Amino acid sequence: MQEHQQLSDSEITEDLTAPVIRSARWFWSVVGSLGFIMLVGISGYIYELYSGLGVTGVQRPVYWGAYITNFVFWIGISHAGIMVSAILRLTQAEWKRPITRAAEVLTLFSLIAALSNIMFHVGRPWRIYWITPLPPIFIGFDFARGIWPNVRSPFVWDPVAVGTYLLSTILFVYTCLIPDIALVRDKVKAGPAKIIYSILALGFRGTPRQWKVQGTAPILLSALVLPIFVSVHSIVSWDFAVSIAVEGWHSTIFAPYFIIGAIHSGVSGVVTLMAGLLWLYKLDKYIKPDHFDAIGRLLVVVATIWFFALFLEWVYALYPLEDPEIALRNMQVSQPPWSYLFIVFLLTGFFIPVGAWLFKSVRRNPMWMFFTTILVNIGMWLERFLIIVPGLSRRTELSFNWGTYTPSLVEIGLVAFTFAFVICGVLVFARIFPLIPPFDIKEGMRFRHVIKIGKKNISAVVRE
Amino acid sequence: MKQSKWGMVVDLDKCNGCQACVVACQSENNIPLQKKSDYDENRVIQWIRVERYWEGSFPDVKAKFIPIMCQHCDEAPCEPVCPVFASYHNNEGLNVQVYNRCIGTRFCANNCPYQVRFFNFWEAEWPDSLKNQLNPDVTVRSRGIMEKCTFCVQKIRRTKRDAKVNGFEVEDGAREINPACVNSCNTEALIFGDMNNPESKISRIKAKEGKKDGRGYHLMEHYGTSPNVLYLKKIDNSKKTKSH
């Protein structure tokens, strides 16, 4: 399965630290254009801050709009980063080596993008720290709120969960990064960069004790981060599942449904990132078609389980045969603006990508995987949109209060801001630290064995 | 002083949909002026709104006006979801909305089946001429804050305080304790009172009409929020049924 060619250590070091030593030709132009998009988004946000939430498309009764959809979408993307790297580390799969750090960095920046969405969504963002369980004493600029947050509200669980997730991702990425910082410290010429890298590397020398810690610590941390990942998206789904007044929200399958959706959209995000890295940094020797093949098979399984959860949610929404629920589902399927979105969502979320992934040639071709996974993420953004907004338009008995929602320019600008922010963040990270861990690839070279049975060569690996 | 539990009765038979209560409420509680654009963008702030429903086909069409305000439910779904305790249930049975704690997450508005919570999208501004008519007892809400009907809690507080200071008993149905909408209703369709006090008008109505075959019903009972506002059906002599 693996057509593999042995590389020397210096060759690996050369290839993987090249982007860190000097920036690639395209680097500043790409980061510049992304920076421009971010500027446009931020100016929209300042306009919203100045004149109030009226500028967004939010109205009564659709009080949540594109920002919350974007928040759930980015939390979804962030999950697969940790899930892919944690599960691959726990099962010690051989093809984990090139993609674990890329996935974790994607997690890091999409989490920050998700948190920034909460800042856009809230009516008084300068008071947002009241949600966190900080003590209600006088903190510098603001009068003491005099009360603790309400622990029974899902919006207090959210910052606790996402904060835990963000902090543990940062610590996780840093512990696994120390050997590579030591490598860059040795590679880079003397100067301010060398001082910073040697401070960050904490004097890592590569003794057997330090390598054994680098072996066991990630496994221990992934075993701890996996439950965090499961709980964060369950809590995000409880933001919607606990409310009884909105049709289509109050169903118990929301926690697993959101998590499978997060894995589906997140793993596709990781595949898009991998294909992007492969194309941008010319890493053909490290990211092989087999990696795409293996992830493609995993995606087919995850997509079918997600579709089963979607089917369950729809069946049990119609099961009690209550009028508001049927009116909502009818609206989603037959009323013009929502029915087009629904069809696009079904096609891009499940049928086109999974249909394509059944063929081995598609799975092994990075370009095809790049486009199918982008389709998946478009579909998943629409899925969250179709969960939040049609439900809120309240097809209930009080028929005078039915509402609709169209995103305004400010919202579109800020959604674009988050996408640009994440891509730019990953590229800047790749510029400062090596995105594919060189020591992992070198370890792969040393552990590599070939078992020759008659004419067939089978790749083997050392298991401790 | 016995603990009081405020509630309201809306007699749909008497309500003729004249919107007097809506105007009274807006002037009493410093509700911002609503421009035409607010109505188009569906962002109007009406703590009490009168909904019109038509029944029957053309020859014998019947109009039905239902004034809907915050029901101050005992098990309000909007209270536990607020992260900053901006909305909670106080000991007088009212669903209280604390404006300076609210940060505008709008979670409570999603959770209210009666949709009686409103959000300040824009900063409210009044022409100078109207500034002195603002009610000093009620905070003027800035933008980004949720607000709703509070049964004119400022009137209840002031009357209870005066009663305690001057030592007289607050008698049921007094004009100074009734909310603005109840005082302004010319056909006395809205009745407000203390449900813990058995002699009060509201508890006598509740006792008489609240039973199985009485005219009383609660709005959207199947949500299980046990609201404190009792609606009395319209009496219709033409039809065989007593009320609809």
Next chain:
Amino acid sequence: MKKIKNNLIFTERVIERSLGKVPVNKELINIHNRKRGNTFNLFLYITAFLSVIGVVGIILRIMNGFDDMSAWSYYVTACMFIFTTFMGAPMFSMATKVARGNWRRPISRMSEIFCISGIAGLIFFIPILWVLPSLEDGRKTLWFFDPGKVPAYSPHIWTTLALIGFVLTALTLLWLNARPDFAILRDKSKGKSKIYSFLAHGWVGSTHQWGALRDRVSVLGIFYFMLLLTVLYFFASDFLMALIPGWVDSLYPVTLSHNAIQGGVAILTIAVFIMWKWGGYQNFIGLDQLWGLGKLLFGISLLWFWFFISSLMVLWYGKKPNERDVLQLLMFGKYLPIFIFTFFFVCIVPFFSLTLDSIRKSYYGPPIIAISVLIGNFLDRFRHYGSAYSLDRTIDDATHRFASLPDIVIPNMVDLMVIFGAVSMPLFFILIISKYVPVISLWENREYLLYGSHEKYYKTEVLVEGKPY
């Protein structure tokens, strides 16, 4: 390890491997063919006797009639117990075959042998078809019943079809996996034994046959997983949720399938322990088999808590009248003691004990925890099916809630007979076919000799494992 001086390239170490001289594991075949000891026969007779009692219990239960559903609560619990533990075990061999862990090889056949318990499940299932009322009584159903278009007995029809398909898939899966072993045993007895030559059905071991075997097993494995989900989906919705008016829990089908997989792994751990302790397979089933099962049991118990908290949080927070009713009925009402025991056995015991290395990584730890999980699993089935079948469905419209909640049904004699019958009939079938199907798959273990071995690596000894495909 040749090393080129200047750029330090690591050349791959090539290990020559061939199976020519290594004979098929004689010891495994001797253990399989040996005369069964008297303890084995003792167990065989006990389970045979109890299954006969079970059948008698079924007949007695049928004779007291179908109209009083609460009398059937223990019967349905026993039948569901078969489906959610014995039929969950084969999932282990499917999942680990896909994940290609090599520690599964000695115990994957044992998990496939549990497929035979589908027949016992079918026998116990048939009377339930008459117990379940038809759709005319106005209860909500998965098939969105409107008279005339959807037949009144559609839940019954589709569930039986799905169940028969499920049992047949299980049996074919067992036969496909065991076919190479039958061929080995047929050649071992030099063609004399007619059973093995019939069972092997002309297996000659050509590369085409091996390739076909691998594809068929993977396709049937996925088919088995989907059918298990469908069958438990029907059992959870039309045989349970529809009987409690107002219970809308879209997660329960998935929770039931998860409980089935947890029960399957638990009963497999006990079977592996029995094989290790008394089955004579000491030097084939080592510590890392039981350790692996312990880790799996620990992970799945965490999942149990997650499914439980997901549905509890939504129902508890919603506080709608029907949701408060369901919580009172299933958890906090009269069934509270059953719920506390279930939670203790299925979630707290495995979670807190398996975090300790000494219990998880031991021979005796996982089986004991597995027994507590099975007890919890049975109590969980009783908590749901017992209360659903003994509930009287009148709702007084003043408070929109149930008139009265059923209290815990005490099992009478016939119930106990049925429960013992339901537990021992699958065991009886398993003990019978373990005389013919070798309990450790010969060809999978032999395949491992090709891929796994200990090699010298400079100054240390390392285990080298190949990834065949």
Next chain:
Amino acid sequence: MANKSVLGLFIDENEAGDALSSLRKAKYQDNEFEVMTGTPYPHGTFGEAHPKLRLHRFPIFGAVIGFTVALIITVGTQLAYPLVTGGKPVLSIPPMLVIFYEMTLLFSVIVTVFGALFESRLPKIFMGAYDERIMTEGYIGVVVSVPIDRIPKAEQILKKSGAESTKRGWEE
């Protein structure tokens, strides 16, 4: 008396292994010499002592801290401000379970990371004798940090067992 350290660079793992055994024969204790490699090798490749890690007690320790912090936050805030919301009990269990779960995992991750840094003795200010080529080109370094008088003997042993180059450095 400050330790000085000498570093020997090797290309082949076997040579490094022989250097270690000859150092051990020359009665240098295990904690006085150290192997430095650019990538993780299976343990004992150079015959070095097996490092015993007690990394497993850190997460449990962190979990206990996290649980108590969560207990203080949830029970404390709900009892400090006993406001009834939505007819739910003041001390309502399911939301508290969520905060317990999150805080336990947060503190166990934090303590595990600090434990990992502590176990690998990481914040090491003075690196002693060190060569860039260990990390970048995959050489194997054997460093001996002993009092000054025993340095020349160690350097001589390293050279004899095939070190490509040796280097002096200053230990802490």
